[in-house]
Amino acid sequence: MSEKTMDPSISRRSFLKQGAASAVTIAATALPTVASAGESQQLATLIDIEKCVGCGACVEACREKNQENYPRVKKPFPKMIPKRAKPEDWSDKQEIIHRLTPYNWLFVQTTRVMVDGRERELNIPRRCMHCINPPCVKLCPWGAARQFPNGISRIDPDICLGGSKCKAVCPWKIPQRQSGVGLYLDIMPSMAGNGVMYKCDRCYDRIEKGGEPACIEACPEGVQTLGPRDEIIKLARERARQINGFVYGDTENGGTNTIYLSPVPFETLNKSMEQGPGRPDFEPKKDAMAHGNNLVTAMAIAPFAGAMAALGKFYMFTKKSDTKEG
Amino acid sequence: MxxxxxxxxxxxxxxxxxxxxxxxxxxxxxxxxxxxxxxxxxxxxxxxxxxxxxxxxxLLAVVLLAFLGHRSVSWFLGRKRGAGTVWTTKIKRLILAGLVATGMMLVVRNLPGYHFSPGVLVALDLTHLGLTVLLMVTGVVSVVVSRIIPDQNNKSV
Known part of the structure; x- marks a missing residue:
């Protein structure tokens, strides 16, 4: 089955059925569904910080578009065992727009910095960075998160158990949890899982139909430019040269599909702006998946090394036997 | 020593x-x-x-794969043939093969630029986990069997 024809979401019932059935059929079905897409196929967004006036039209559009995707919570929450696993509830705080929450996947960070000797207010739209090799997708233990060949990463709310590992491994701690919703309620609500993780899916459904993400469409200032990653990176660096500016996201965490262009160094931005839960930073980020992936060559060589050792031992053994016999 | x-x-x-x-x-x-x-x-x-x-x-997968490479060649050359052929060992070998296969696919999944369809992704994760549990259960059964029938050559792998 080709990557494009797959239904991007799975119902809860089919997930449970799949768990048992797929174990048998995996060997036959797995290989054809593996798709390798180079970075060139990925779509990236350039966010020109200088252009943003902080009107919040993008936030409003995002909330309107995703209203149907926001969690519909069942209360009371299950009693958690052990008590350390506390439910997270944003359902009564849906109006919050100054940080990331399960009900707010995009917000505008505002800060004041010195630009060319005068103080200026800068507004920065923040959401998921959509990494080239997203740890949230790759390290999800249930396969609840996936990456599309166009670089969009998405958490499937029908599969996610809300363990929050995606948030723990995300360099920017983007995904946000809402308890009282999702598959865990049907399995072991007290013992395993704690809700569903939510984050920007860059309007994958709109893009699939040839459209634009709601935030881009609604922006009156043209802050965001969407295009093939190679072109966006080229454009960002060119503009940075023109304005004597700085680029963020091109190399962070091995490269992302959200590229920021700023008139001041990101170090300065990072120091001046408010950070904390739901408010990501602009720190330099090393490639989080690199350590593991660097061992892949060793994995490929290991069986041959073991085989050579056995052959060596066999050779020594036969040589010794020959000497004894001789 | x-x-x-x-x-x-x-x-x-x-x-x-x-x-x-x-x-x-x-x-x-x-x-x-x-x-x-x-x-x-x-x-x-x-x-x-x-x-x-x-x-x-x-890292541990690297060690295991090196060991499996060694064991396979040793078996082929006859040095280990005949050892560990009781039914629990055969099952454990099969499970181990499944774990290696699914593990390798997960390693590929983790490389940049590789995408799996959602069904396969879930299946891979659950199969890898399920086989691990099965290996543990078979390990326990293997120990019990070797206690009941001590003359069996019940090797761990």
Missing amino acids: GVKKIVSTVLTFLPGITIAMLAVTGFAQMPIFKRYYIADIPGFGWLAKFYVTHYMHY
Whole structure:
């Protein structure tokens, strides 16, 4: 089955059925569904910080578009065992727009910095960075998160158990949890899982139909430019040269599909702006998946090394036997 | 104890220890060790660090694959043939083969630029986990069988 024809979401019932059935059929079905897409196929967004006036039209559009995707919570929450696993509830705080929450996947960070000797207010739209090799997708233990060949990463709310590992491994701690919703309620609500993780899916459904993400469409200032990653990176660096500016996201965490262009160094931005839960930073980020992936060559060589050792031992053994016999 | 004896002892237990540690670091990929206070036990804090356990899992996989390469050639050359052929061992070998196959596919999945369709992704994760549990159960059964019928040559792998 080709990557494009797959239904991007799975119902809860089919997930449970799949768990048992797929174990048998995996060997036959797995290989054809593996798709390798180079970075060139990925779509990236350039966010020109200088252009943003902080009107919040993008936030409003995002909330309107995703209203149907926001969690519909069942209360009371299950009693958690052990008590350390506390439910997270944003359902009564849906109006919050100054940080990331399960009900707010995009917000505008505002800060004041010195630009060319005068103080200026800068507004920065923040959401998921959509990494080239997203740890949230790759390290999800249930396969609840996936990456599309166009670089969009998405958490499937029908599969996610809300363990929050995606948030723990995300360099920017983007995904946000809402308890009282999702598959865990049907399995072991007290013992395993704690809700569903939510984050920007860059309007994958709109893009699939040839459209634009709601935030881009609604922006009156043209802050965001969407295009093939190679072109966006080229454009960002060119503009940075023109304005004597700085680029963020091109190399962070091995490269992302959200590229920021700023008139001041990101170090300065990072120091001046408010950070904390739901408010990501602009720190330099090393490639989080690199350590593991660097061992892949060793994995490929290991069986041959073991085989050579056995052959060596066999050779020594036969040589010794020959000497004894001789 | 001579160096040769120490090396021999280490090599005897290395596969078993590697597989056990692979199981531990594999389970640590789920957010359970912190939730259930296991990472709070002094010396076990690393179990809650996903990148540490992920890296360890990969390192241990390298050791296991080297061992399997060694064992396969030894078997082929007849040096280990005949050892460990009881039914539990055969099942364990099959499970191990399944774990290696699914593990390799997950390694590929983790490389940049590789995408799996959602059904396969879920299937791979669950199969890898299910086979690990099955291997543990078979291991216990294997020990029980070897106690009941002690003359069986019941090797661990």
